[in-house]
Amino acid sequence: MRKVDYTSNKTNYRSDIVSAIKANDNGVLKSLYKANYYKVEGLVLKNNGTKDHAKDIYQDAFLAVWKNVQLDKFTPQNESSLHGYIYTIAKNKWMDYLRSKDYKKTIVSDEINDRNASLEDSETNSDDIIKEQRLTSVMQAFKDLGEPCKSLLRQFYFDKKSMKEIANELQLDAASTRNKKYRCMQKLREIALKIDK
């Protein structure tokens, strides 16, 4: 007879949602995106912002949350902790924006540091800043990469399609697809190196 595991619900949610996010599951990401948008929009609209502001801030926050889950910097314990986390990140980003307007770089204020000290724990040390800059360069490079390469790399690394699947779609054999993928990576790296300088 099978034993009932009463604790499994909790742990299942955790591993399910984390692995779905890590696998870039389209349905999960989309419903997560939709579930949390209105609250953030309400916050921004109530506080001097427009719908465009809300969208920008929210997408920024959503991407940051996704990154932190990918990098195991944040592991949600349940659904509401994940939702709360998205909202908090968005709120902090909007507060930063409100407090600085567009003049973020010119402000050096103890008050800001004091109030935000607890919020930005992962982005403060210099190592992380360098990593973040490199990541930004790669993201820009990928944006600029030509479509055939972009699509190939996206399918492989983001959609997590198998090499075989991609090869079928391209009507190539597996070895040529592998080579193509490698050449695309080299191209991406070259562009990123240029941006990084």
Add this chain to the structure above:
Amino acid sequence: MNLSTNISQELLETVERYINQNMTSDELKTFEHKLESDSEFKVQVEDIKTLLFGIESQSLKEKLNSFHEDIHKDKTHNIRYLQFRKIAAAAVIILSIGSFWFFNQNSNDKLYANYFYPDPGLPTTMSSTNNYKFYEAMVNYKQGDYQTAISKWELLQHSKPNNDTLNYFIGVAHLADKNEQSAISFLEEVTKNSNFPLANDAYYYLGLAYLKTGNIDIARRNLLNSNSDKSKALLSELND
């Protein structure tokens, strides 16, 4: 990326196997040993990881707009959630009433003096935005000239009567100016919006204002709504 050496196809695919946890235990052992002992190798691996993560991040970023397209089509379910929050907040308030009865007027004044200091205000910048007037008043506020700040903000408030940021600062300025009753009316307005970024501060100052006027129950109720440490500290002293 600080690397001058090229990344071979083999290395790329090895790192992919490592990330996807597709290595045999022997291969993993060798790989991890090399990571620890060979710093150039480590840099190469980090760079590949960054490349892969960058592809993923940018792919998602480009996808978000498509997620956004059907966002304003179904808006109703959100309201139910907010209703729930209101009921939950009301429950907290009801529970807190009647829990505590005794307090001492003198010690409350002392507590107020210990806990009240004016909100530090927003950083002021040399900006040319239409918020110039707002920040001009903020300078007055920071200099302790609360009445000037209040009169400037109240001018702005005529055109934006429901602006929480304005109401909040007018409220805390009144409180700093020892005008608790006016502070209360502005801060009460602000705390109606639970989404306001400074809601925690608003509840805290509202709690202080009520403490000053001797309405300890209402003070507690508002402090309970604030998550800030100072609020909790003040609450615990009130409960002692």
